[in-house]
Amino acid sequence: MIRNYTNDCDIKCSLKSCNTFPTITDSERGEVFCGNCGTVLLEKISELTHENNRNNQEEFMKLTRTGPATSLTMHDRGLSTTIGINKDATGKALPSKTKYEFNRLRAWDQRSKSRSTFALSKAFTLMNAMKGKLVIPENIVEAAAHTYRKVVNAKITRGRTIASLVSASLYAACRENNIPRTLEDIAKAGNVEKSIISRDFRTIVKKLELNVTQYNTTSFISKISNDMKLKEKTKRDAFDILKRCEKENMTAGKHPVALAAASLRIACTINGEKVSQRKISMASGISDVTIRNRSALIRKMLKINI
The missing domain is CATH 1.10.472.10 (Cyclin-like)
Structure with missing residues (x-):
């Protein structure tokens, strides 16, 4: 009998003679089977890749299967539902009654968001603005966003501003990946004093036990x-x-x-x-x-x- 597993499950064949043989993934059929006996171990694998490299919005809506990729630089990681403009699927304007209902839904959707969601949205908006000023690669911003999320979870934000913690997270990501950006560059881009960023950076390294080396x-x-x-x-x-x-x-x-x-x-x-x-x-x-x-x-x- 074929069983359905989650993607995080370590799939192995139950036969002892197959323990040394690797599993084989058939992406076209969406199956994983044993490399020795051929037993199907997993079926109906969910698609994890993204096809968002389209030329325009129309091609994206027609050809994509999984939607845009998730990102740590978005406060909701790109997974939340957004109530768009007052038009239906064909592009026609909604009736006045339906438009009023959607406006109310949009307002309550904004009001239902927690304070932490607003704080993350503000922090990552500032981080994206600093990325353009510092000309930092996208992977460095992802690493900085990951560090900032760990800062929030560790409750280091009390008594410190969002701008200083975002700047310190960006500086830590640059140091970890050897991207030459000095404290002066970060302070100028974030409009924060150098001494404050240095203080928060030392706190983040100590609390999160980051492995930060000196610049080359x-x-x-x-x-x-x-x-x-x-x-x-x-x-x-x-x-x-x-x-x-x-x-x-x-x-x-x-x-x-x-x-x-x-x-x-x-x-x-x-x-x-x-x-x-x-x-x-x-x-x-x-x-x-x-x-x-x-x-x-x-x-x-x-x-x-x-």
Whole structure:
């Protein structure tokens, strides 16, 4: 007898001789069967893929089977019901009586939502706005949304603003995936003070036990040089200078962005590329004094005469 299982169930054949054989999935027939005896273990598998890569809304409504993909960046994960415009399936306007009923249903649908739903909606709206300002990939925003949901479940939101927690979650996601975005960039995009984001970030890392590593300094060299449109030779020389600094154990305890900016400053001087220290400071967000001090230290330790 064929049994129906949930997707989370670990499906195995009941015969002992089949324990070492894998199961085979037939996506066309929607069945899972044993790789040894051929017994059908699961039938009527629900479709988990999404076909939302359509050119326009009309093609999507005609050809899609499963609807749009769910996302953690939406407060309801894209699963809630939305009462749309006052038109029927053929595009004709609804009668006045029916329109009044749907307006009442729409109003009660909004009123029935909990405060947590409104808070999540506000937080993810802000997160999507910051994504455009910071030019962050979609997978990083998904990771940040996942972190923020864990923050809400851990009840860390009391006494803290939504903007600061969203900014701290984005910074944590960037750190985990080595996306070069500094605290200054996050603070500017979220309109939150840097010290507040730093405080909330430390709290999130401690409470959620996140495994956050230090940034790779080379990623900041690429970011700064691309923003300033420097030559490829200058970028490669900056990489070499940074590698020599790592061999001399000069990077420990130093700000990674400051080291990247100083390496680029020295590489520009070596290659005769006329870039002022002020421009590098504005592109990296590091003060002129810090860049000057780090450049002097690198030249002294590596014995670079320029």
